[in-house]
Amino acid sequence: MCAASLPDTATFPFETAVVAGVGLIGGSVALGLRQRLLARRVIGYDANPEVLREAQALGVVDEIRTSPGEWLRAADLVVLASPMRTLSPLARDLAPFLSPAALVTDVGSVKSGITAEMEALGVRQFVAGHPMAGSERGGVTHARAALLENAVWVLTPGDHTPLTALSRARTLVEALGAAPVVMPPDAHDALVATISxxxxxxxxxxxxxxxxxxxxxxxxxGGFRDLTRVASGDPRMSRDMVVENKAALRGALARFRRQLERLEADLDDPEELLAAAAEGKRTRDSLPVVKRSLLPPKHDLVVAVPDQPNQIGAVTQALGASGVNIKDIEVLAIREEGGALRLGLESPEEVSRAAEILRAEGFEVRGRG
Structure with a gap:
C-alpha cells in the first residue's frame, strides 16, 4: 500500500526508512523524513494496525507493516520509536532481519539499556538517540515535523560505535532540523534524571x-498548574521512563533532598534565603526559550583516529580514567584510512591535559579555537 511515488531520478540520503512505532515522536520523524526528502519511501511498523492505517491516511508513512520479516533487509535507516518498556523487545524482534549496513537509531529517553541491548544483539551500526522534544498530546494525529526543529537531539554512541555510523546519525539529525549533541549513554541518563x-x-x-x-x-x-504540567503525561509511559532510569534518578533525588533541606534551614536565615532566591531567578531567567537547551560553546581538541572499531571508546575511556569531562563529540571527517573527532572540553587547561593524555596513548591531536 504505497503513497504516490516520487520520480525515479530523485536522489535521497536513504532509499528506504523504517520507523518502528508510529506515535508522536516516531510520526514526527517519519514526517520529517518525507517532507525534507530524506528517504524515497518511509515504512511504518507497529503492532497496532489501527495506528498504522491512521498514519498512512494522514500521509505520515508510505507503507505499513505489522510484523517483522525479510522486507526489513531493504531498509538503510531504521528508527526505533516505541515506548520505553517495549524498546528492547522491539530491537530483539527486528535485529535478525536488519541489513548490516543499515543505520539504526532510537528515540528513547534512557540510553544505557538500549545501547547495551544493541551491542549484545550485534547491531554494529547503532547510534542511540534522544530528541528533546514532545507534547502533552500524544499519538500520530499530533505528529508534526516541526516538533523536531531546533530541538536538542542527544546522540550517545557506545564504546564500539563506528565513526561512520555516528557521522551518519549526526547528518540525519541536522537534516531533520535538530541540533545534535554527543555524550556517553551514562552521562545522558544522569542529566535527564535531573532535568526531566x-x-x-x-x-x-x-x-x-x-x-x-x-x-x-x-x-x-496558574503557577501551580505550570509547575505540575508534566504530571499530565501518559501515566504508563511516564512510569516506564522513570523506572528504566531508576539508578540515575535515585542519585538525582538524593541531591534534590539536600537542596530542600538547605532551603528549609534557610527559613531561619532571611539573607541566605534571599541569596538562594536570587540565584534561582538568575538561573531561571538565563534558560533559553527558542533554542531549547542548546549548550554553550566549548574549547575544542581535534583527535585523528583510524576508522576501526572502538576508537570512540578508546578516546573517551582514556580521558575518563584521568577525570577529563568531555562535553561534546563531533565526527569531522571520515576517510578510508581514518577520520577525526572534535572533543568539546570545559577549559583551555582541560584541552592541554587531554592532549597530553591522548598523545601518550598514541593519538595525533591539535587544539582548535
Whole structure:
C-alpha cells in the first residue's frame, strides 16, 4: 500500500526508512523524513494496525507493516520509536532481519539499556538517540515535523560505535532540523534524571498533596498548574521512563533532598534565603526559550583516529580514567584510512591535559579555537 511515488531520478540520503512505532515522536520523524526528502519511501511498523492505517491516511508513512520479516533487509535507516518498556523487545524482534549496513537509531529517553541491548544483539551500526522534544498530546494525529526543529537531539554512541555510523546519525539529525549533541549513554541518563525525570516525580508529589486536601485545589491556580504540567503525561509511559532510569534518578533525588533541606534551614536565615532566591531567578531567567537547551560553546581538541572499531571508546575511556569531562563529540571527517573527532572540553587547561593524555596513548591531536 504505497503513497504516490516520487520520480525515479530523485536522489535521497536513504532509499528506504523504517520507523518502528508510529506515535508522536516516531510520526514526527517519519514526517520529517518525507517532507525534507530524506528517504524515497518511509515504512511504518507497529503492532497496532489501527495506528498504522491512521498514519498512512494522514500521509505520515508510505507503507505499513505489522510484523517483522525479510522486507526489513531493504531498509538503510531504521528508527526505533516505541515506548520505553517495549524498546528492547522491539530491537530483539527486528535485529535478525536488519541489513548490516543499515543505520539504526532510537528515540528513547534512557540510553544505557538500549545501547547495551544493541551491542549484545550485534547491531554494529547503532547510534542511540534522544530528541528533546514532545507534547502533552500524544499519538500520530499530533505528529508534526516541526516538533523536531531546533530541538536538542542527544546522540550517545557506545564504546564500539563506528565513526561512520555516528557521522551518519549526526547528518540525519541536522537534516531533520535538530541540533545534535554527543555524550556517553551514562552521562545522558544522569542529566535527564535531573532535568526531566526528577521534575516528573516532584510534580507527582505536589499533585498528590492537592489530591489529599480538597481545600488546596481551590487555590491551585496558574503557577501551580505550570509547575505540575508534566504530571499530565501518559501515566504508563511516564512510569516506564522513570523506572528504566531508576539508578540515575535515585542519585538525582538524593541531591534534590539536600537542596530542600538547605532551603528549609534557610527559613531561619532571611539573607541566605534571599541569596538562594536570587540565584534561582538568575538561573531561571538565563534558560533559553527558542533554542531549547542548546549548550554553550566549548574549547575544542581535534583527535585523528583510524576508522576501526572502538576508537570512540578508546578516546573517551582514556580521558575518563584521568577525570577529563568531555562535553561534546563531533565526527569531522571520515576517510578510508581514518577520520577525526572534535572533543568539546570545559577549559583551555582541560584541552592541554587531554592532549597530553591522548598523545601518550598514541593519538595525533591539535587544539582548535
Amino acid at each position: 525525570h526528577l521534575p516528573y516525580l516532584a510534580s507527582l508529589a505536589l499533585t498528590h498533596m492537592v489530591a489529599r486536601d480538597e481545600r488546596l485545589s481551590l487555590l491551585a491556580a
